[in-house]
Amino acid sequence: MKKPDFHHALKIVREVCIGCTHCMNICPTEAIRVTNGKAVLIDNRCVDCGFCYRVCPVNAIIVEQDDFNRIFEYKTRVALVPSVMTGQFPDNITTRQIYSELMELGFTHVFEVEQGVEVLFEAMTEYLEKNSKTKPLISSFCPAIVRLIQVKFPALVDNIINLNPPLDISALYFREQLVDEGHDENDIGIFYITPCAAKIAAVKTPPGENDSPITGVINMNFIFNKVYTRIKQGTGDSCIVPDICSLSARSILWSLTNGESVHAGGRSMAVDEIHNVINFLEQLENEEIKDIDFLELRACDESCAGGVLTTANRFFTVERLKKRAARAVSDTEITDQEGKTGMFRHKEKLKKRMTVQPFEPRSMMKLDEDxxxxxxxxxxxxxxxxxxxxxxxxxxxxxxxxxxxxxxxxxxxxxxxxxxxxxxxxxxxxxxxxxxxxxxxxxxxxxxxxxxx
Amino acid sequence: MQFEYSIEGGNFSRAGYASSEVKKKLKQLNVDLQVIKRVVVALYEAEVNVVAHAYNGRMEVEIDKDKIKLALVDSGPGIPDIDKAMEEGYSTATPEVREMGFGAGMGLPNIKKNVDVLTINSVVGKGTTVQMITYI
Incomplete structure (x- = not known):
């Protein structure tokens, strides 16, 4: 067997697997086979979309996460939370309440992933202008899509935008900010609360660059259960209140379908759900689809709101985030404010570190090299x-x-x-x-x- | 290696199917990505031409180590003036076809740009054969 090119967060637990065909049949890259009564994953084909995890009737497919107690190996314990996390909860539970419970669980800081969006947005706008001859430019936001393109549509790798997603930008920034505040670099643990398996895989083996500023990854459903139990049981009365940075509407909605494309300008489109994306890319490769400037492609239906590790109904998550965005201050007000105090102040420095190595084609289709x-x-x-x-x-x-x-x-x-x-x-x-x-x-x-x- | 696919005239919902199949084969054969790109763009254009203009046709594919030979053979109205058809922007497509986003008159010129050898034979009232060769 060849050495796998990718780390995979998805694992098949042999003892639990009953040897059916659900996962094998749904896999969009034909990465699963059954042998000796158990499903087996072909490493170089799997893109960690997690569709197998969804359909397994006996939960034999798991998403391998870091042990929660690892956070206590660090003095400064950061929970890096994407906005879809708040969308998991009913409306009557406030963002502040959710984040306070995270602090009660043991984190010392709660930061939001989407705080990196405004800086990324500016860098992306510049990138789109500079590279307008490449059509279409494809967002690097969804790691499952980046891998899908590498293995199944290798001719399109040069169309992927070589910029870090908001997650990496935020992690980089917060790490530096904490060091500036006097925290010891080695004592800082940044833990990302992930809505999907692909993000874990991307953190463990980033597709375009060498190391990730993120220390560990914890599954969103695991954290949701802990937080929601505490809220339900009313154990978190004496809350430690976190500083919540206000996000722009654009940032709150960035991870949802059309979150990027509505801001990209030109002729921009968003396609979600991996099978839809595959059909679309097939046509794009034939140049059946032409003259598109920007493409936002997401592996999950309703994008991150439909991530495999989410608990809430994806449509309610979208509804809640839209409500939150409607209450948010305007995008320009945020950039003004951020320019004085927050991440925007460091945008030039961050932009320099935002570029990732070009993505490599890793075609899985060939029958032989020769x-x-x-x-x-x-x-x-x-x-x-x-x-x-x-x-x-x-x-x-x-x-x-x-x-x-x-x-x-x-x-x-x-x-x-x-x-x-x-x-x-x-x-x-x-x-x-x-x-x-x-x-x-x-x-x-x-x-x-x-x-x- | 030889393959053949049939193409149905007037059925735009199937247009592109044969080209996509050939693309998969070329990827499996580990043909250079840039070569695949050019071949597939030309092939798709040619396939759509058959769908848009002919009654029915077939795609013949022949792949060996140093070249990809493609032929689109159709029964259809034929091309009365091939030189004219090769001009950019010239099109005889019906308004309905144009409405679907096809028929911009870029088909044949675009094919020519993307293959090494292009040969067109046509008999008015009978049909057209478009042959394309790309060297690997």
Whole structure:
């Protein structure tokens, strides 16, 4: 096996996996196979979108997070919270209340991810002007999308904007600010409360740069449960009140669908949900879609409000954030105020560190590095394809007949794993029913085939 | 390696399907990304031409180590004046087709820009064959 290029936050717990086909069938990059009765992840294909996590009927797929108690290894413990976090709670619970509970849990500071948006917005506007010849420029906001483009649409990697998302900008800034205030650099732990798996993967192995200013990542549903329990049980009466920086409306809505595109100018579009994005990028590659200046692409339906680690209904989250944005002071007032006291004061310095390395193509599609070998393999895939039923049942352990044919050619599967081919072989006398059973046990484990029917 | 896809005249909802299939094959063959880009843009233009102008047609694809040979063979009205059709902005597309965002008269010129060899044979009242070769 090749060394994986990516860290993955998604893990399949073998002991829990019952060996069904839900995850394999929904995976948009065909990154899952079933063997020995368990789902297995193909590292270089997975983009951490988390769709498998959503559909697993037995919760065998988990999103690996840092141990919460790790925060106590640091004297200065920062919770870096995205705005969708507040959108998890009912309207009658205030932002202040939520953040106070975070402090009660042990954090010494609560900062909002979107505080980095205004600086990013300015840098992005400059970037769009400077690179207006590249069409379309694609936002680097959603890490699952960045990886999707790297593995499935490698020709489009140069269209991705080489700027850090707000998360990294905020983390960089807060770390420096805390050092300026006298905190020891080594005592600062910045923990991001994530709504999705892809952000974890991006923090652990950033797609465009070498190290992340973020210390650890904690899943939003885990924090939500802790905070909401405290609020429900009324244990947090003596709240420590955090300083809450006011966010602009633009910042509050940035992580939602159209959050970026409405501010990008030119002809800008937003597409959410990864299957929609794949269709869109297919057309873009053919130049069926042309003359778009800016593209905001998000893996989840309703963007981060629909993140796999969120608890609330995504539409209520959007509603709450919109209400919050309506109450927010105007964007220009914020930049004025920020220019005097906050992050905006350091914008020039931050902008210099905002650029990431160009994204590398990492095509997962090729049958072989060498084209003549790839041609030979493709011929075999075509020949094998003719023997397969095109039912896409998944009983062979691959998501569909085409990927099964490729798996055979690559040496990962055998053609007699196909239940239709087995019947044909049995009829011809090449294969006995017992042999068929044994082959199927290899794919699905003993249990499913030792039943007394 | 040879492939063939059929193309249905007038069905714009399927236009681009064959081109996307060929694109997948080229990616699987690890063809240079820039080459794929050019080939696919030309192929898509040619596919849409068949959909927009012809009654039906097929796409023939032949890939080997040093070149990609593509042919679009259609039964259709044919092109009376090929030189004119090669001019940028010249189009015979119906208003309905233009309304769908096609028919800007950039099809053939755009194909020419993106392939190494372009050959067009056409018989009025019978059909057109567009052949494209890209060297790898």
């Amino acid at each position: 084209m003549s070998e790839a041609l030979k393999k493709m011929k075999r895939v075509e020949e094998i394809g003719k023997c397969l039923p095109d039912v896409d049942c998944g009983a062979c352990g691959s998501p569909n007949c085409r990927s099964f044919a490729e798996d055979i050619v690559q040496g990962y599967s055998k053609i007699n794993q196909c239940v239709f081919v087995q019947r044909i072989f049995e009829k011809k006398g090449i294969l006995s029913p017992e042999e068929s059973i044994n082959i199927m046990k290899g794919v699905w484990g003993n249990e499913k085939l030792d039943k007394n029917c």
